[in-house]
Amino acid sequence: xxxxxxxxxxxxxxxxxxxxxxxxxxxxxxxxxxxxxxxxxxxxxxxxxxxxxxxxxxxxxxxxxxxxxxxxxxxxxxxxxxxxxxxxxxxxxxxxxxxxxxxxxxxxxxxxxxxxxxxxxxxxxxxxxxxxxxxxxxxxxxxxxxxxxxxxxxxxxxxxxxxxxxxxxxxxxxxxxxxxxxxxxxxxxxxxxxxxxxxxxxxxxxxxxxxxxxxxxxxxxxxxxxxxxxxxxxxxxxxxxxxxxxxxxxxxxxxxxxxxxxxxxxxxxxxxxxxxxxxxxxxxxxxxxxxxxxxxxxxxxxxxxxxxxxxxxxxxxxxxxxxxxxxxxxxxxxxxxxxxxxxxxxxxxxxxxxxxxxxxxxxxxxxxxxxxxxxxxxxxxxx
Amino acid sequence: xxxxxxxxxxxxxxxxxxxxxxxxxxxxxxxxxxxxxxxxxxxxxxxxxxxxxxxxxxxxxxxxxxxxxxxxxxxxxxxxxxxxxxxxxxxxxxxxxxxxxxxxxxxxxxxxxxxxxxxxxxxxxxxxxxxxxxxxxxxxxxxxxxxxxxxxxxxxxxxxxxxxxxxxxxxxxxxxxxxxxxxxxxxxxxxxxxxxxxxxxxxxxxxxxxxxxxxxxxxxxxxxxxxxxxxxxxxxxxxxxxxxxxxxxxxxxxxxxxxxxxxxxxxxxxxxxxxxxxxxxxxxxxxxxxxxxxxxxxxxxxxxxxxxxxxxxxxxxxxxxxxxxxxx
Numbered sequence: 221x222x223x224x225x226x227x228x229x230x231x232x233x234x235x236x237x238x239x240x241x242x243x244x245x246x247x248x249x250x251x252x253x254x255x256x257x258x259x260x261x262x263x264x265x266x267x268x269x270x271x272x273x274x275x276x277x278x279x280x281x282x283x284x285x286x287x288x289x290x291x292x293x294x295x296x297x298x299x300x301x302x303x304x305x306x307x308x309x310x311x312x313x314x315x316x317x318x319x320x321x322x323x324x325x326x327x328x329x330x331x332x333x334x335x336x337x338x339x340x341x342x343x344x345x346x347x348x349x350x351x352x353x354x355x356x357x358x359x360x361x362x363x364x365x366x367x368x369x370x371x372x373x374x375x376x377x378x379x380x381x382x383x384x385x386x387x388x389x390x391x392x393x394x395x396x397x398x399x400x401x402x403x404x405x406x407x408x409x410x411x412x413x414x415x416x417x418x419x420x421x422x423x424x425x426x427x428x429x430x431x432x433x434x435x436x437x438x439x440x441x442x443x444x445x446x447x448x449x450x451x452x453x454x455x456x457x458x459x460x461x462x463x464x465x466x467x468x469x470x471x472x473x474x475x476x477x478x479x480x481x482x483x484x485x486x487x488x489x490x491x492x493x494x495x496x497x498x499x500x501x502x503x504x505x506x507x508x509x510x511x512x513x514x515x516x517x518x519x520x521x522x523x524x525x526x527x528x529x530x531x532x533x534x535x536x537x538x539x540x541x542x543x544x545x546x547x548x549x550x551x552x553x554x555x556x557x558x559x560x561x562x563x564x565x566x567x568x569x570x571x572x573x574x575x576x577x578x579x580x581x582x583x584x585x586x587x588x589x590x591x592x593x594x595x596x597x598x599x600x601x602x603x
Numbered sequence: 604x605x606x607x608x609x610x611x612x613x614x615x616x617x618x619x620x621x622x623x624x625x626x627x628x629x630x631x632x633x634x635x636x637x638x639x640x641x642x643x644x645x646x647x648x649x650x651x652x653x654x655x656x657x658x659x660x661x662x663x664x665x666x667x668x669x670x671x672x673x674x675x676x677x678x679x680x681x682x683x684x685x686x687x688x689x690x691x692x693x694x695x696x697x698x699x700x701x702x703x704x705x706x707x708x709x710x711x712x713x714x715x716x717x718x719x720x721x722x723x724x725x726x727x728x729x730x731x732x733x734x735x736x737x738x739x740x741x742x743x744x745x746x747x748x749x750x751x752x753x754x755x756x757x758x759x760x761x762x763x764x765x766x767x768x769x770x771x772x773x774x775x776x777x778x779x780x781x782x783x784x785x786x787x788x789x790x791x792x793x794x795x796x797x798x799x800x801x802x803x804x805x806x807x808x809x810x811x812x813x814x815x816x817x818x819x820x821x822x823x824x825x826x827x828x829x830x831x832x833x834x835x836x837x838x839x840x841x842x843x844x845x846x847x848x849x850x851x852x853x854x855x856x857x858x859x860x861x862x863x864x865x866x867x868x869x870x871x872x873x874x875x876x877x878x879x880x881x882x883x884x885x886x887x888x889x890x891x892x893x894x895x896x897x898x899x900x901x902x903x904x905x906x907x908x909x910x911x912x913x914x915x916x917x918x919x920x921x922x923x924x925x926x927x928x929x930x931x
Contacts, residue, residue, distance in 0.1 A: 263915050267864055284915065287908040288864045329868060330904075414772050588771035588907060590914035591723060595768065595931040 226251040227501045230266060231277040234440070234460050234521070235345070235486060239556045240514055247508060250501050266290055271493040275502050278341055279486045280388065280584035283322060286331055286340045291489040293325050293338040298503050301510040304527060305343070306335040316526070318583050319343045319485045341487035342506050343526040345518060348481040348570070348580050349458055351393070352472045357453040367475040369393065370400030371454060373423070378432045382446045382455030385436040387597035388590075389482070392582055393456050394420050396479050409582040414592050421596035425603045436601065447472075456482075459522025463561035476570040480581025519543045520556050524573055546572030611704035611738060614693075615645060616653035618701055622690050623662050623673055630674030632683055633666065642685035643692070644699035705745035708736045712746050715924045716755055717855045720767030721913045724930045727756060727764040731926035753849050766927070771907055774853060778903040781850035785899060786892035788835040788843050789879075793888035795837035804829040805880040812873050820861060823869070827854060830876050830895075834883065853906035860909040862920035875901060 229236075233256050244252055255273065257265070266276055267288040278285060285291050296302035309320040312333075322331040325338040351372060359376040368374075372381055372393065384390045395409045398420045406416050427433065434452045437443040440461045446452040447465055457465075457474075465472055488509060490502045508514070515525025516534030520543070525531040528544055541547040546568055553562035570576040587593055619639075622628045640650045654671050657663045663671040672678055692700035699706070712732070719725050732743045747764050750756045756766045807826055811818040818826070831851060838844070861869075875898035882891035923929075 260915055267912065267915070283908065284912050287905075287912050289868065290864070328871060414770055586911055586914070588911060590911055591721070591768045592770055594914070595723060598931060 224251065225497055225501055226253050227275060227498070227505055228253050228255060228273045229275045229277070229505065230255045230257050230262065230273045232256065232279060232486075234458065235277050235518070237517075237521075237556050239517055243513065243517075244505075244508065248501075248504060250504075252505070270491040274491050274494045274498050275505055276489045276491065277344075277486055278489050280484060281586065282341045282487060282489070283331070284586055285489065290492050291340065292492045292494065292499075293340060294342055294490060294506070296337050296339060298507075299342065299510065300507050301527060301530070302337075305339070308527075309333065309335045316343070316346055316485070316577065318483065318580070319346060319487075319526070341489045342510075343485060343487050344509050345515070345523045345525060346483065346485035346577070347459065347523050348483050348576055349456060350475045350477055350481040350570075351454060351456040352447075352462060352474050353454040354447075354471060355473050356471055357450075366478040367473075368400050369396035369477050369479050371475075372397040372456075373401040373427055373432070375432075377454050378430075379434060380451065380453040381433050382443065382452035383433055383436045384443075384456050385438045385601060387594050388586060389456075389584055390436075391417065391420065391587070391593050391597060392482055392584065394424055396477070396482070396581070398423050400479055410585050411587050412589065412593070414589055417589060417592055417596055421600055424600045428600060428603050460555075463521050463555045466563075467555065467559050467561045474569040476576075476579065481570070481576075481579045483577070483580030483583040485583070517556050520554065520561075524577065528573060542566075542568060544573045546570075546575060611645075611707075611742065612649035612652035612656070613737070614707070615643065615649045615701060616656050618643065618690075618692060619653055619657060620660075620662060623657075625691060627688060627690050628673050629679070630676035631679035632673040632688075633670050633678050633680060634663070634673065634685075635670040635682070638682075638685050642688075642690070643701045644697075645701050645703060649704075703745075704738050704742035705749065708738065708742070709746050709749055712736075713750060713753070713755060716750065716766045716927065717769075717852065718859065718919045718921065719923060719927055720755075720769040721856055721859055721910060722767070722917060722919055722929075724765060724767045725927045726930050727766060728926050728928060729764070735924060735926050755849075765930070769852065769856070769910065771910055774856070774903070774906060774910060777850045777852050778899065778906075781847075782896050782899045782903075784843060784846060784850065785831070785835060786895045788838045788840070788847060789883075789895050790888045790892040791838035791840065792835050793883055793886075793891055796834060796883060798884060800833070801880055801884045804834075805877060805884065808873050808877045808880065812870060812877070817861070817869060820858070823861065824858075826873070826876060827857075830879060834879075853902060856906040856910050856913065857902075859913055859919060863916055864912065872898075872902060872905070 227250055229252055231254055236254055241254065263281055263284070265272060266285060267290045270290040276291065296305060299305070309323065312320070321333050323339050323341065323343070324332055324334055324336045325340055326332045326334060326336070331340055351369070353371070357380070371377055372383070384393065391412065392409060395406055395412060395416070399406055399409070402423065406412060435446055437446055440458055443455065443457055444461050444464055446455065447470065462472060462474055488506050490499065494502055510530070512525065512527065512530030513534050515527070515531035519525060519531055519535060520539065522543070532540055535543070538550045539553055542549045542553055542562060548565050548567040549562045550564070552560045552564050555561040570579060619628070634654065636647050636651050636654065640647045643650065654663060658665060658671060663673060664675070666672050666678070694700050694702060727747065729740065729743050729747070733740060747756060756764050759765045807822070807829065811822060811826060835847065875894070879891050879894040879898060882894050
C-alpha cells in the first residue's frame with residue numbers, strides 16, 4: 221500500500237477560507253494539506269525548500285520565486301483556461317495587463333508578455349486596496365475634498381492613523397502618502413530609489429516622533445482590533461477585513477483616493493520539486509481554481525477573479541451587479557461565510573470592476589532596493 | 604577563502620627558520636635587525652620579534668656586541684651583505700619578498716566584507732579585526748584605508764567603519780563602468796592570449812553545460828576567473844588593471860545566490876561565456892569584446908534580480924567572521 225497522496229499547499233488564510241476548503245475536499249479525490257504561511261521566513265522556505273510544498277499561492281513574489289527557480293513552468297496545454305489566458309494576454313485590453321507583463325516564460329528563461337505555452341504562475345485573483353476611514357470620526361474636510369493618500373500623513377488626522385507594518389506594502393502606501401503630502405513626485409512608486417526611500421523614511425520618522433501614528437499592524441486581526449477600539453480612525457485595510465467590520469455594523473468609507481490605489485494579484489504556482497502524481501494533483505488543483513466557483517466565492521469578500529465571466533454563473537444577479545458592475549446592492553449581500561456584509565442600497569466605493577482596477581496606480585512588489593527599504597522601515601518601526 | 608590568522612612576526616620567523624634549516628643562512632652568519640629588514644623588505648619590529656623567538660628556540664644566539672648569530676658556530680663575517688645570500692622567500696624577486704601584513708590579509712578581508720554586504724549594513728570592529736588575524740592596529744588601519752579607497756567601506760558620523768549595503772543602485776553604477784572598461788581590456792588582451800589556454804577554457808564551459816547538474820562552486824569560480832580575470836589580464840594598461848577588480852561586485856551576488864538557492868540555471872551565463880571564448884579562439888578581438896558586453900549586460904540583469912532574492916535572506920550563507928557586526 222502506498223501512502224495516499226496529500227497535496228501540500230502554501231497559502232494565505234484569506235485565499236482559502238473554510239468554504240473553499242470544504243468544496244475542495246468534495247471535488248478533488250486527494251487530500252490537501254494547507255500550510256498557512258505569510259512571512260519573510262515562509263518566503264525563504266519557498267525559495268530554499270521547494271520539496272516542502274507542491275503548490276504555492278503566491279502574492280507579489282513571482283519575480284523572486286522565478287529568479288530562484290523554486291517553481292516549475294506551468295504547461296498551459298494542461299490548463300483548462302489556457303487558451304483563454306493566451307487570448308487575454310494578446311488582447312491586452314483588460315485592466316490586468318500588469319498580471320500578464322511578466323507571466324510567460326520566454327526562450328531565454330526570463331518572464332515576459334509574449335504569449336507562449338509555458339507560464340511561471342497561473343493568475344487567479346486580483347484587486348486593489350486602499351485605506352479606510354470612519355466618516356463619523358473624521359476631522360472637518362474642505363467642501364468637495366477628494367480622498368487622498370496624503371490623509372495618512374495629514375496633521376488633521378494626527379494621533380488616529382494606523383499603518384501596515386509590512387515594509388513591502390507599507391513603503392508603497394507611505395510613498396503615495398508622502399508624495400501627496402509633500403507635493404513631491406517620485407519617479408516610480410513601485411520601484412523607489414535609495415534617495416526616495418530616505419525621503420519617505422525621514423518623513424515617517426519625524427511624523428512618528430511628533431505622535432502622528434496611533435499604531436501599526438502586522439495582521440488583519442490586529443488591523444480589525446485597532447479599528448474596533450476606536451483609537452485608529454484611518455488606515456489601510458484589506459477587503460475581507462472591511463467586510464468583517466461592516467458585518468459588525470461599523471460605518472466605514474473605503475477610499476477611492478485621487479492618487480490611485482495599490483493593486484495586487486495572487487497566482488498559483490507549482491513547486492520545482494514536484495514530480496509524477498504530485499504534479500498531476502497540482503494541475504488538478506490549479507484547474508479546480510479556474511472553474512470559477514472559487515473565484516465567485518472570493519468575489520464576495522471583494523476580490524476579483526481573473527476571468528470574471530467564469531465566476532458570473534456562480535454569483536447571483538444581485539451579487540454580480542454589486543461586486544463587478546458597481547451598482548447599488550439590490551438586496552443584503554453575504555460574504556463567503558454566509559454572514560451579511562453588504563447592506564441593501566450600498567454601492568461599492570470606486571465603482572465597477574473596470575473602474576476600480578483602472579485606478580491601480582502601483583502594484584505590490586518587492587523593490588530593487590528592498591534591503592534598503594527594510595532597513596529604513598525597521599528604523600521607522602523602532603523609532 | 605579564509606586564511607589562518609598568523610601574526611606577521613610569525614611569518615618572518617617561519618621564513619627565517621626555513622632558511623636556517625636549509626642552510627641558506629649558514630651557521631655563524633651575523634644578523635642585524637636593520638639589514639635583515641631591508642633584505643626581507645619588511646619593517647624592523649616584526650624582524651626583531653622573530654629573532655627573539657628564534658633565539659628562544661635555540662636557532663640563534665645573541666651576539667655580545669649587537670645583532671644575532673646563526674647556530675653555535677663562530678661569527679663568519681663582520682657585516683655580511685644579506686642580499687648576496689640566496690634565500691628561499693615567499694615572493695622572491697619582488698621588492699617585498701615577504702608581503703607586508705596588510706597585503707597578506709587585504710584580499711581576505713575584502714572577500715569577507717563583500718560576502719556580507721548583500722545582506723545589509725555591517726560595522727567593522729578594528730579590535731576584532733586585529734585579534735582575528737593577529738595583526739597590529741597599524742596593519743588593520745592600512746587594510747581599512749585601502750578598502751575605503753576601493754569604495755567598499757566608509758566611516759560613519761560616529762567614526763565607525765561601515766560596510767554595505769550592496770544596493771541595486773551601486774550594482775548599476777558599477778555595471779555602467781564595467782561594461783565600458785572590461786570589453787576594452789579584453790580587446791587589448793586578446794592578442795596576448797594563447798590559443799591552447801582558450802581552448803581549455805572553452806572545454807571547461809562545455810563540460811559545465813553538458814553536466815546534468817549545476818557546476819560545483821569551485822568549477823564555477825574557475826569559469827568566472829577564466830574569462831573575467833585571466834582573459835583580461837595581459838592588457839598593458841595598469842590603471843585599467845587596477846580599476847577592474849572593484850567593478851566585479853556582481854560576482855558576489857551570483858556566488859551568494861548559488862549558495863542560498865540550490866535550483867537555478869546558469870546555462871545562459873555559460874552560453875554567453877562560450878560565445879566570448881569562441882570569438883577569442885577565432886582571433887576576433889572586436890567580436891569577443893562585443894560578446895563580452897552582451898554577457899555583462901545580461902549578467903547585470905540577472906544579478907539585479909538575484910540581489911532582490913538575497914534581500915529576503917538575513918545572513919550570508921557561511922558563518923560571519925567575528926569582526927563584522929550587523930547593524931541592520
